[in-house]
Amino acid sequence: MNSSTTGNVTKSDNAYRVMVVDDSAVIRGLLTRILESDPNVSVVESVPNGEVAVKRLGSREIDVIVLDIEMPVMDGLTALPKLLEVKPSVQIIMASTLTRKNAEISLRAMRLGAADYIPKPTSSGALTKASDFKFELVEKVKALGQVARVGKKEPLPSDSAAPRKPKANLVAETPTSLYPNKQISLRKEAIQKPDLLAIGSSTGGPQALFDVLGNLGVISQPVVITQHMPATFTALLAEHISRVADMPSKEGEDGEVLKGGHIYLAPGGYHMVFEIKGTDTIIRLNQDPPENFCRPAVDPMLRSLSKIYGSRLLVLILTGMGSDGLRGSEVVTAAGGSVIAQDEQTSVVWGMPGAVATAGLCSSVIPVKEIASNVRQLVLRSAA
Template identity: 55%
Template sequence: MSAIQRNSGTAGAVTNPIRVMVVDDSVVIRGLVGRWIDEEPNLAVVASHRNGRLAVEDVIRSNPDVVILDIEMPDMDGLTALPLLLEKKRDLVVVVASTLTRRNAEISLKALSLGAADYVPKPENNSGVTTSVDFRRELVDKVVNLGQRARSRAAGRSGTGGIAMPTAGVRMPMATSRPAEPAPARSKSASFTIRSYSMVKPRILAIGSSTGGPQALNTLFGEIGSAIGQVPVVITQHMPPTFTAILAEHLSKSAGRQAAEGKDGEVLQPGRIYVAPGGRHMVLAKQGGDVVIRLQDGPPINFCKPAVDPLFKTVVDIYGNATLAVVLTGMGSDGAEGVSAIGRAGGSVIAQDEESSVVWGMPGAAAHTGMCSDVLPLPEIGRKVSRVLLGGRP
């Protein structure tokens, strides 16, 4: 009996769940992840394969919405299989799963540039996978959110209403997960309260991002140009350790500026890009006449570590109405409280729009605070940031 048939007979299950393919060379992980997926009433496993070649050969027949793709596999690895899967199925969502080695982090970021929607850091061994509540929660959250987003876009292109699905950015509850996070309703016709930009020239650029963020950040810095030489840039991207250091290296190439993980006590300098290191909250503090980075090892905030809110709140405490912030694509609502604080202080915030976001959770929550000065498509954000940083009219 298929997973679809099993789930359709479950009380409270949806009749058309998000279809998931699991690709991993470990039979233990395939079985475990498959069970987690099938226990979710809005998800169903439709195929399970031990290598990329089998997945590519089967993707049309099994017709998944989401593929969970391991990196290291025999015969055909995940990076080789990824473009072949996407070539065969245009709307396919691929979530890469890899352990936290530098090599795998490099490969995972390469996979994002090739079209993978997101990644999930995988514990180093099968025992760790079996006992990790965080891995299960993050994996299921991303499959649900990204699967919903893909179906919504497909329904929009076809001109049909599609199936009734929960709002993108809302996390579906599961037995071992945190409570569902509230997020704004998605609506292309929604009207936002837009505030005027600050009349004060920005003295800092602060950015928050999550799912889809690495690609969005590279696009943003490719468009900003020389204007970022005017101010320091601080970034919180939801990422685990190792990944953030490699992300900073990539951003350095995109921006043509020095980018690195922020270090505790480091003095901010104009023209430099500071990325919050995975597993630590990055905030700012005054030290004499300087502004310095402080790294904190407290509990997760908004279920994230690093989190955007603590960075934004300390940025505005120091820079006030000379703050320019950007909220890019990501799940959840991290950053919304910081956006509200920036708006109350008279600073300026730009949020990415829904259509260009991989998931419109964080930027949607920012837009719905009523404290943003613009809600823009990703290709327009860099040029707008450049004008504002140079003191021109927005």
């Protein structure tokens, strides 16, 4: 496949193929221009509702669909399972304005098979100016496009960044498709009984969190989570976790004391870090600059926890794009703490867990369905 030029952008070989589904022609045009600004992305279909999307998908090669929620004829939630039935390998990003209702629908959509979500600015004018939205949309499309290609064994765009070289002293030599030049490297140190469980997740994270926390049961340790999400979503996610878990779940509040057997989720728009006050661990929320383009981010959470818990800290890095959690996990393991990563086969995107797994930071790399039982054995055993 030869490169081509769209507008002023020369497309790379094998650019990711995208379908945009939105009932507003103006919004479809804006989304198309944003996506087409990247040489690795090509919008090959732009349609006004879910019914047309289902019909077109059967006759076109599509890697990623950006799917609006509220549309006439057939809305996004109705179209979602039909699209996945037509083409199971396609990756779907739900797009909607950031309301509680749409956030609730997006969480339902992810449980039905959507890979990710993105909150749209409230107007076409705001969308045109929203640089964060543009960056997030393009990066999510490219990350999920890669997932679709790997699943179908198709070539990636010709100018994709080459992965870094693996570290030495490998223990488990398991090549991975999203990190083709890397291998999983496992740590041999024994895991101490943890005093706190910390979890980092992003793309595909809600379902992974439901799987892990829904099967963990009641533990005496606090559980703290950073999931990449905007504010309305994190509040709803905490509510959903409470429904599936045997422990209460809520967004963390500034100045709040951590309690054992409780789950605390970083609020959207805030980094959640921790400090010691007397014998208590206190939540501190801040709006320091984003890290890894994220706020909340996993790295600052892990750095602060490592100072408090040292070798008594257990970290889970679940599915997600990018590498947030890598630097924080380096600090955790240097202090004697332990890291477990979700494996590639059960991750929506093996970016975050893949980064720590191939950097030699993990004690184990396991399927999401095995994580809860593994963690439960560690947290319930007698103190080391």
